[in-house]
Structures are given as structure tokens and as C-alpha cells.
Amino acid sequence: MDDQFQLLFDKLQIEMQKQNMELQTTITKNIMESMDEKLHPIIAENKILKTKLEKLEIEVESLKRAKKQNNLIFFGIKEDEKSNLELLQKVKKILKTDLSIKLEDYEVSNIYRIGKKPSDKARPTLVTFVNEWKKNEVTKMKKNLKDIYISEDYTNDVLEKRKMLQPQLMEERKKGNIAYLKFDKIIIKGNNIKNDKRKRETSTSPQCNNQPKKQQNLMPSNISRLNAYDLMRFRSNSLPSTSTDNKQ
Structure with a gap:
């Protein structure tokens, strides 16, 4: 009897565990479904807010x-210099002397x-031009400056991206490509010298190969024309001589 009660108790315990x-x-599933229903509009709203935030960041930049x-x-x-006015006179003199x-x-x-x-070196000077065309005029001639370097006034975001692109820029230049940074993007162009050499080689080689063929094609036609001409000339010269002989 004790054994039967023990078996019955074990079965009941297993059944209760299964039910639990x-x-x-079931409870977990219901809770998750309920949470999903409540979170779904929140997630959708967050996506909309994220899109708006990205647009605002682009506009601010x-x-x-x-x-x-x-x-x-x-x-x-x-x-x-003792004032910004004296600093302006310095810039004007540099542009006049170095860039005309x-x-x-x-x-x-x-x-x-x-x-x-600082105490050891001069600070950079920021110049704001009234017109962009004047600024571009200076930028185009900046390579002629002596002991002075000019840079664009980039935003922090652009400066960070340019810093990240520096390793790629150096790698492309090592390959022989023309590479430079334009704001926050890298511009890469192939080596024009190599391309020009290839174009010249491909353009000149067919002409050299075709020239002998043209000469070979022309030679037989010229010879045949000369032979026909000589033959007609021989016949024309031979006819009068025979007629004079018969008269005599």
C-alpha cells in the first residue's frame, strides 16, 4: 500500500509540475503579447523622431x-599686432606681396x-570675406604664399571625417593615384601619366603594323598599271613602222 501511495504521489507531483x-x-506569452501591443506605437514613434532628428542634424550642419x-x-x-585693424593690414600686405x-x-x-x-607660437588668423568670389580668388592663388598656409574653416564634424580619411588618402597616393580631400570626402583619380602612355602605345602600334600591308597591296597594282602602259606603247610604236615599210 505504501508503495502504491508513493507512486500515486509521484504522478500527481509530475502532473502538477507540467501544469505549472x-x-x-501561457502567462509569459500573454504578458509579452500585451507588452508588444503597448510597445509597438512607442517604437513607431521613436522611428519617426529618429528620422526628424537626423534631418535636423543635417540642417544644422x-x-x-x-x-x-x-x-x-x-x-x-x-x-x-596691437589690434585687429593692424592684423587686417598684415593680411592685406601678404596678399598684395605674395599673390598680387x-x-x-x-x-x-x-x-x-x-x-x-600662447607664449611660444602665433595663433591662427580667421578672416571672413564679404563675398565668396574674393575668398575663392585667394584660395586659387594660395600655393604662391611664402611662409604662410591657408585652410578652409571646416566644422568639427568635417574635421573629424577628414582625420579619419587621412590613412586612405596616404595609401592612394602611395599607389600613384591623384587623391585629395574635398570637405568630408576623398576624391581619387587614376594616374594620368600611365593612362597616356597606354593610349599612345595602343594608338601607334596598329599604324605601324598596317603600313607594310598597305604598301604590299599597292605595289602589285602599280606594277600592273606600268606593264599595261608599256604594252600599249609598244603596240602603238610598232604599227606605223609596218605601214611605212609596205609603202616602200
Whole structure:
């Protein structure tokens, strides 16, 4: 009897465990479905907000770039001026001497040193031009500057991306390609010297091969024409001689 009771008890215990597992699974499933129903509109709303945020970030970045569009940063200008007006006169003199560009006072809307004043080296100078075309005129001639370096006034986001692209830029230049950075993108062009050599080789080689063939084709026709001409000439010369002989 004790054994039968023990078996019955074990079966009941196993059955209760199964029911508990099924009940837990059912409750968990119901809770998850209920949570999904409640979270679904929240997730959809978050996606919409994320899209709006990305658009706002793009707009803010474009506004920052537009604000810096007419700016140039000058590096290497000796820092001994007493005012921004004296600093402007320095910039004007540099552009006139090195680039032969005359800059008027009214063509600059703002000029100042960037950062805190150090004791060992001169701070960069930011110049804001009134017109973009004047800024572009200076940029095109910047290679002729002596002891002065000019850079665009990039946003922090653009500077970060340019820094990340530096290893790829160096790698492309090692390959012999023409590579440079334009704002936050890298521009890569193939080596024009190699391409020109290949084009010249392909363009000249067929002409050299075809020339003997043309000469070979022309030679037999010229010979045949000359032979026919000589033959007709021989016949024309032979006819009068026979007629004079018969008269005599």
C-alpha cells in the first residue's frame, strides 16, 4: 500500500509540475503579447523622431557650413599686432606681396586670432570675406604664399571625417593615384601619366603594323598599271613602222 501511495504521489507531483510549466508559459506569452501591443506605437514613434532628428542634424550642419563658407584660416602670421585693424593690414600686405591681390577694408567683415594666446607660437588668423568670389580668388592663388598656409574653416564634424580619411588618402597616393580631400570626402583619380602612355602605345602600334600591308597591296597594282602602259606603247610604236615599210 505504501508503495502504491508513493507512486500515486509521484504522478500527481509530475502532473502538477507540467501544469505549472504550461501555466507559466501561457502567462509569459500573454504578458509579452500585451507588452508588444503597448510597445509597438512607442517604437513607431521613436522611428519617426529618429528620422526628424537626423534631418535636423543635417540642417544644422548645412547652416554651420554656410556660416563658415566665406572664412579662411591663415597660419604663420607673426603675432605682434596691437589690434585687429593692424592684423587686417598684415593680411592685406601678404596678399598684395605674395599673390598680387588687392584686398580692400570693406571686403573683410571680420578678422581675429583663434584660441588663447600662447607664449611660444602665433595663433591662427580667421578672416571672413564679404563675398565668396574674393575668398575663392585667394584660395586659387594660395600655393604662391611664402611662409604662410591657408585652410578652409571646416566644422568639427568635417574635421573629424577628414582625420579619419587621412590613412586612405596616404595609401592612394602611395599607389600613384591623384587623391585629395574635398570637405568630408576623398576624391581619387587614376594616374594620368600611365593612362597616356597606354593610349599612345595602343594608338601607334596598329599604324605601324598596317603600313607594310598597305604598301604590299599597292605595289602589285602599280606594277600592273606600268606593264599595261608599256604594252600599249609598244603596240602603238610598232604599227606605223609596218605601214611605212609596205609603202616602200
